[in-house]
Structures are given as C-alpha cells and as structure tokens.
Amino acid sequence: xxxxxxxxxxxxxxxxxxxxxxxxxxxxxxxxxxxxxxxxxxxxxxxxxxxxxxxxxxxxxxxxxxxxxxxxxxxxxxxxxxxxxxxxxxxxxxxxxxxxxxxxxxxxxxxxxxxxxxxxxxxxxxxxxxxxxxxxxxxxxxxxxxxxxxxxxxxxxxxxxxxxxxxxxxxxxxxxxxxxxxxxxxxxxxxxxxxxxxxxxxxxxxxxxxxxxxxxxxxxxxxxxxxxxxxxxxxxxxxxx
Amino acid sequence: xxxxxxxxxxxxxxxxxxxxxxxxxxxxxxxxxxxxxxxxxxxxxxxxxxxxxxxxxxxxxxxxxxxxxxxxxxxxxxxxxxxxxxxxxxxxxxxxxxxxxxxxxxxxxxxxxxxxxxxxxxxxxxxxxxxxxxxxxxxxxxxxxxxxxxxxxxxxxxxxxxxxxxxxxxxxxxxxxxxxxxxxxxxxxxxxxxxxxxxxxxxxxxxxxxxxxxxxxxxxxxxxxxxxxxxxx
Numbered sequence: 249x250x251x252x253x254x255x256x257x258x259x260x261x262x263x264x265x266x267x268x269x270x271x272x273x274x275x276x277x278x279x280x281x282x283x284x285x286x287x288x289x290x291x292x293x294x295x296x297x298x299x300x301x302x303x304x305x306x307x308x309x310x311x312x313x314x315x316x317x318x319x320x321x322x323x324x325x326x327x328x329x330x331x332x333x334x335x336x337x338x339x340x341x342x343x344x345x346x347x348x349x350x351x352x353x354x355x356x357x358x359x360x361x362x363x364x365x366x367x368x369x370x371x372x373x374x375x376x377x378x379x380x381x382x383x384x385x386x387x388x389x390x391x392x393x394x395x396x397x398x399x400x401x402x403x404x405x406x407x408x409x410x411x412x413x414x415x416x417x418x419x420x421x422x423x424x425x426x427x428x429x430x431x432x433x434x435x436x437x438x439x440x441x442x443x444x445x446x447x448x449x450x451x452x453x454x455x456x457x458x459x460x461x462x463x464x465x466x467x468x469x470x471x472x473x474x475x476x477x478x479x480x481x482x483x484x485x486x487x488x489x
Numbered sequence: 490x491x492x493x494x495x496x497x498x499x500x501x502x503x504x505x506x507x508x509x510x511x512x513x514x515x516x517x518x519x520x521x522x523x524x525x526x527x528x529x530x531x532x533x534x535x536x537x538x539x540x541x542x543x544x545x546x547x548x549x550x551x552x553x554x555x556x557x558x559x560x561x562x563x564x565x566x567x568x569x570x571x572x573x574x575x576x577x578x579x580x581x582x583x584x585x586x587x588x589x590x591x592x593x594x595x596x597x598x599x600x601x602x603x604x605x606x607x608x609x610x611x612x613x614x615x616x617x618x619x620x621x622x623x624x625x626x627x628x629x630x631x632x633x634x635x636x637x638x639x640x641x642x643x644x645x646x647x648x649x650x651x652x653x654x655x656x657x658x659x660x661x662x663x664x665x666x667x668x669x670x671x672x673x674x675x676x677x678x679x680x681x682x683x684x685x686x687x688x689x690x691x692x693x694x695x696x697x698x699x700x701x702x703x704x705x706x707x708x709x710x711x712x713x714x715x716x717x718x719x720x721x722x
Contacts, residue, residue, distance in 0.1 A: 278549060297549055297577035308618060351504070353529055356551070358618050360577040391548025391644075393518065393529040394503035435504050436527075473502060480500045480531060480546055 252407035252424060256417045257286075262460060264401065264413045264467055269381075269475035271389045279390025281475070283382035285401075285468075286415055287372030292382035294390040297360035305361065311354030315344040315364045317379055323371045325416065340376045341366075347380050347400065347432040347442035353393040362392060373416040374402040377430050380442065385472050389479065398441060399468040400432035403457045405449050410456055412464050429454070431461040435469050438462050497536045500546070501528040507541050518543040550576040550643040550673040552612050552621045557629070559638070559671035562606045565598050572610065572623060575640065575673050580621035582610060587625045607633040607677065609669055629669070636667070636679025639689055641696045643674035648699040649692060656695065656705055663712055663720045664688055687715050 255261065265286025274280035277293035284290075300306045305314075317340040319329045333341075344366065354362070364386065366379040377400035384398040404414050407424030419428050427447030433440055440458070449457075491510025495501060507519055508526045515521050518530035519541050528534075532543040552558075552574060560580060564571035569583040584592055588601055602608060609630050614622040625631060641649065649670055650657050661668050666680030666688055678688045691708055698704060713720055 279547065299577060299579070357577055360619075388503050388531055389547060391530055391545055395520070395522070395527065395529050396504040397502070436506075473505075476502050476531065477500050 252409050252421070255406075255411065256421075257415055261409055262412045262463070264464060265415065267468065267471045269385065269471045271385055271475050271479040277386075277390075279386045279388070279392070281382045281385035281389060283378050283385065283472075284370075285374060285378055285381075285413065287370055288374050288378045289368060289370040290375065290378040290382040291367045291369070292379065292386035293365045293367075294362060294383075294386045294392070295365075296362040296390075297354075297357040297392075298363070300359055300361035306359040308358050309355070311352075311357030311360045311362055313345050313349050313352060313354070313362050313364065315341045315348070315366065315383065317341045317344055317366045317368075317376065319368045319371055319375065323368050325372070340379070343442055343444065344376065344380050344383060348383060348387065348398055350439070350441050351384075351394045351396040351398055351434055352387070353395055356393070362387070362390075371416075373414050373419045373428075374430065376400070376442075377402050377432065380432050381468055381472065385476060388476055396437065397435040397469055397472060398432055399435060399465040399472060400430065400442060401461060401464045401468060402428060402430040403461055403464065404428045404447065405453055405457075410453060410460065412460055427453075429457060431458070431465075433461060433465045435465070438465075493536065493541070495534050495536075495541075497534060499534045500531070501534055501543060502531055503529050507534065507543070512539060514540050516540050516542040518545050546644055547642070548644065550574065552576055552578060552580065552615050552619070553672070554612055554615055556612045556672040557609065557669075558612065558673040559607060559609050559633070559669065559675035559677055560623070560673070562602045562604050562608065565602075565604065570598065570602050572608065574621065575675055578619040578621055580610070580612065580623040582608070582623040582625060586613065586623065602632060607638060609633065609671070609677070633669075633677050633679075636677055637685055637689070639676040639678065639692055641674045641676060641692065643672065645696050645699045646670055646672055646674055648704065649676070649695050651705060656708065659705070659709065659720075660688055660691055660712065663716065687712075690715070 268284040270282045273282045274293045279294035317337050321328050364383050380400040405427040406418050427449040429445045432442035491512035493508045505528050515526045528543045530545045532545045535542040560572035560574045563573040572580045610623040613624045664684040669677040678685050
C-alpha cells in the first residue's frame with residue numbers, strides 16, 4: 249500500500265490552508281466576522297448583551313454566552329444539509345461555548361445573554377474550528393470584554409504523518425488510519441479550550457500535535473488581529489482625533 | 490524594567506499587551522495580569538503619565554448614573570413605567586419621579602405615558618444587578634410627541650455632540666431644528682420635514698467618519714452644500 253508521502257492538495261504537512269478574515273460583515277448585528285480557511289467558511293454574528301429569555305437561563309452573577317452553529321443547506325460537498333438543530337450541530341454549539349467562555353469577562357452583564365450565531369456557507373472539514381475563530385472575532389467586534397483571544401484549528405494524523413489543518417479528503421483518507429483533532433487555544437497562555445478527537449493516535453503523537461497547534465493558532469491569530477484592526481482603522485481611527 | 494508597548498491613540502484589541510512592569514496603572518478597559526497590562530476590549534489607548542487607559546470603540550450601551558437618554562415606554566407597571574433603553578437592561582420610571590399631581594390608586598397611567606411613547610429621561614440610579622431608575626424631572630426631560638428618531642452607536646455620541654456641543658449646535662442653528670442626543674445613541678430631531686432629512690444625513694456622515702480629523706469642517710461644508718448658502722459657525 250502507498251504511504252501518505254504528499255498531501256492531497258499539495259500542501260506542506262505543517263501548512264495551513266489559505267485564510268481570509270473580515271470583521272463587521274453583518275450591518276445589523278452588534279458584532280460580526282467572516283473567516284475562511286481553504287474550502288471552509290464561517291460567518292459569526294453577535295447580538296447582545298441583551299435581556300435573557302427564557303428567564304431560567306439567567307445568571308444573576310454573570311452574563312451567559314449562547315452559541316448556535318448551523319451549516320447552510322448547500323454547504324456540503326454532496327447532499328443538501330437539513331437546516332436546524334440536530335445532534336451534531338447541538339454538540340458543536342455546546343463545545344463552541346465552552347471554547348470561548350474561558351476568555352470572556354461577563355461579570356458586568358448580570359442576567360443578560362450574548363447570542364453568537366455561526367453559519368457556514370461552505371464546509372470542507374474543520375468547520376467547528378473556523379466557527380470558533382470567527383466567533384472570537386465577532387465577540388471582540390461587539391465590544392464584549394475578553395481577557396485573551398481564542399483561535400482554533402484541526403490537526404491530526406493521516407496514515408503515518410502528522411498534519412495541520414485537515415481538508416475533507418484527508419479526513420476521509422482510506423489508505424491508512426486517520427485521526428482528526430480539533431483544538432482551540434487561548435492566545436497568550438496557550439491553554440487548550442477545545443480538544444476533541446475522531447480516530448486513534450498515540451500519546452506521543454498527540455503531544456506533538458499540541459505543540460504544532462501552538463504555531464498554527466499563532467498564524468490564525470495574526471490573521472484575526474489584522475482583520476480586527478483593519479475594521480477600526482477603516483473607520484478612521486488612526487493617530488488623529 | 491517597565492516598558493510601554495503601545496503608542497498614544499492607538500487601536501488595540503482584546504488580549505493585546507499594553508505595558509510590562511509595575512510602574513504603570515491600568516484604567517478603563519485595560520487590566521493588569523501579574524506584571525503586565527493588557528486590553529480587554531477593542532479600543533483606543535490614552536496614555537497619561539503612568540496611567541494607561543483603553544477607551545472602548547464598540548459595545549452596547551451600559552446605563553450610567555446621570556446619563557440623559559431617550560427611551561421607549563415598553564410596559565406599564567403598578568406604579569410606573571418600564572422603559573426600553575436600547576441596552577441590555579430596561580429602566581423603570583416611577584410615578585413619583587415623573588408626575589407632579591396626585592394620582593389615585595388604580596388610576597390609568599396611560600394618560601401620562603402610553604406604551605410606544607418616546608421619552609427623554611435621566612438615569613438616577615444603577616444597582617450592581619443593573620436595575621435602572623429613571624426620572625423625567627429636570628430641564629429638557631419630557632415626552633416626545635413629534636419629530637423623528639435615529640439610532641447610532643453610543644460610542645459615537647461624543648462626536649455628534651462635538652466639543653461643548655459645537656457640532657450639534659451648528660446643525661441645530663442652521664437647520665432650525667431641535668435635536669436631543671441621548672447617551673444611549675438614540676437621537677431625536679424635530680423641525681421642518683426637509684430639514685429633518687438633512688439632519689439625518691449629516692448625522693449618518695458623522696457616524697461613518699466619526700474619528701477622522703477636521704470633522705466639524707467637513708460637516709460644515711456638507712451642510713452648506715445641502716442648504717445652498719454659506720454658514721457661520
């Protein structure tokens with residue numbers, strides 16, 4: 249059997265797919281962002297903080313983050329994706345919340361909710377990571393206090409190679425074992441806020457991937473920073489006033 | 490060694506390092522973590538001696554005591570009105586802070602303020618749980634019964650008002666309109682209908698170019714063009 253010597257799309261094993269980021273793409277939202285990595289694109293729109301309904305979700309000590317992940321019907325490679333919540337999207341919404349909440353500082357917004365709606369018009373693996381990356385940007389754009397930034401990327405193993413930012417064809421590789429590991433990290437402290445795995449991998453390789461994730465999230469963070477600053481510089485904030 | 494990592498009036502983002510060392514003091518949306526100072530919001534830096542301040546550039550309106558704001562009556566309560574402040578939190582206007590005359594128990598409160606009415610009110614108190622008390626007693630505080638309402642980002646309100654009201658006064662005087670700018674970003678305009686439209690356009694221009702220099706001059710030029718005559722400031 250052929251070993252995995254060259255990546256399907258010709259990238260280097262540690263290379264990310266081409267990225268594109270934009271902030272302030274949805275005019276009526278309080279904050280919004282677009283993040284595209286390869287064939288996976290995510291829009292995130294933030295509304296709030298606003299009064300929390302249903303009321304039982306209110307927390308009198310802090311604001312609540314509520315994320316909703318949805319793939320658009322035409323986003324996949326084949327069949328129409330049925331819109332609305334399903335087992336998978338509910339799980340991803342939940343892990344997205346947990347990936348973002350550690351950096352947010354919502355003490356000043358008791359009893360309120362911050363809604364984050366993530367929609368994916370195109371998906372080619374790594375959609376939860378693109379969603380988290382876009383959501384972090386949109387939250388910053390909405391002026392929500394955040395003590396640190398979050399960036400996310402999927403890493404894994406295809407046959408005997410460790411790879412960064414898998415595309416769908418790699419995830420579905422049949423010539424050998426595959427592991428797909430989405431990781432979200434805080435920027436300054438490099439703490440892991442999301443780590444899931446589909447497949448199997450040795451402990452040694454997993455530790456190597458966590459190290460690789462630090463470099464990869466650094467690169468994504470650079471893209472986030474320039475997109476965010478670009479929006480506010482566009483509005484004319486620059487060394488005058 | 491203490492060191493500042495940013496310039497004055499620079500755009501910073503959440504998590505960005507502003508300074509290291511214990512010689513500096515964080516203020517506004519800046520915070521200290523161990524030896525370093527970071528920003529927790531998108532904002533502009535303002536460095537004054539040892540104080541590093543971050544002035545937020547985006548976010549929802551947060552009610553503050555003594556703010557004059559424009560809200561919309563959203564509900565009628567047992568002894569007052571609930572008012573939508575276009576913030577995460579509603580405010581409550583109590584009868585005693587709104588009306589002078591004696592009101593009998595069970596009287597119909599809609600004869601003072603009806604659901605959907607717009608009012609200029611002042612925030613008198615905000616609790617830790619963000620319960621907001623309002624008042625309509627004071628100069629300029631009243632129900633609005635004509636004109637039109639516009640909404641802008643609350644962070645652009647200072648620019649619309651200008652230094653000591655220079656911007657808003659220039660617009661008011663030359664268009665013969667009445668304008669009230671609420672700290673929550675709700676703006677009320679009243680005058681000749683054509684002039685209301687002109688003012689609306691000017692405010693939109695200010696909002697879109699809120700932090701460019703020479704804004705007053707630019708708005709003056711635009712106003713002259715719209716009115717077709719020269720104006721004095």
